[in-house]
Amino acid sequence: MTSLRVGALVVILLFAAGTPAILAMQATPEPAATPVTQPVGLVYPPAAIIHGATLGEWNARYWQWVTSLPVGENPGQDATGELCGYGQNDPVFFIPGNMPPCTVPAGIAIFLPVAGTECSTLEPPPFHGEGEDELAACAAADGDRYTNISVVVNGEEIPEVERFRAASPAFTLQLPEENILAVSAETGRAVADGYALVLAPLPPGEHEIVMHVEVVDGYALPDKTLRLTVVKPDAEG
Numbered sequence: 001m002t003s004l005r006v007g008a009l010v011v012i013l014l015f016a017a018g019t020p021a022i023l024a025m026q027a028t029p030e031p032a033a034t035p036v037t038q039p040v041g042l043v044y045p046p047a048a049i050i051h052g053a054t055l056g057e058w059n060a061r062y063w064q065w066v067t068s069l070p071v072g073e074n075p076g077q078d079a080t081g082e083l084c085g086y087g088q089n090d091p092v093f094f095i096p097g098n099m100p101p102c103t104v105p106a107g108i109a110i111f112l113p114v115a116g117t118e119c120s121t122l123e124p125p126p127f128h129g130e131g132e133d134e135l136a137a138c139a140a141a142d143g144d145r146y147t148n149i150s151v152v153v154n155g156e157e158i159p160e161v162e163r164f165r166a167a168s169p170a171f172t173l174q175l176p177e178e179n180i181l182a183v184s185a186e187t188g189r190a191v192a193d194g195y196a197l198v199l200a201p202l203p204p205g206e207h208e209i210v211m212h213v214e215v216v217d218g219y220a221l222p223d224k225t226l227r228l229t230v231v232k233p234d235a236e237g
Helices: 020-025 055-067 132-143
Strands: 092-094 102-105 109-120 146-153 165-167 171-174 187-199 205-215 224-231
Touching: 055 092, 055 109, 055 165, 055 171, 055 187, 092 102, 109 132, 109 146, 109 205, 132 165, 132 187, 146 187
Parallel strands: 092 109, 102 224
Antiparallel strands: 109 187, 146 205, 165 187, 171 187, 205 224
């Protein structure tokens, strides 16, 4: 895979214990913030819980999906878009990293990889790590390369795309024979990092998304234009 391989939010609940007398003396705690579960405009906020998962967790699921499909059947290698939905059954639709034209069911959120990578215990350097810390550092080093990112959906620019960088928790990769990482068919661990958006469900019809990414040395990568066709489910289905 190339370095533009399109990446953990850990929620820690702290519980205090004490006698009733001590608790009575304590100030009434502030109510816990309710996680955002709905999109704001075109996109879910970076800290949103989307169908039960964070942006970083969806990043992990994206990589598990795309690496589980062998060469010849992998949507990320299909320029026609005919394989876009292959192997997908999540409540969020993954867009392949090569951005082919895709047909997406109406009413479903859309995971849009923008720039980033994963590192695993299965790959050779520079995408190799052994422990979770090494894997996270490896993936973060690639994520650090990107700057001046913009995403425009149907002519409307998503503000502050830099907020949408997300590192995943460590996750399991199960690679098939003839996998797109060109390594042995094994099971290993990985961490992903990078920029990605989860778009709110788009209305039926044609949609255009344009992405611009630069790297820190000032080089601008070729812009990517993604064309989506959103269709209503078969009324008889």
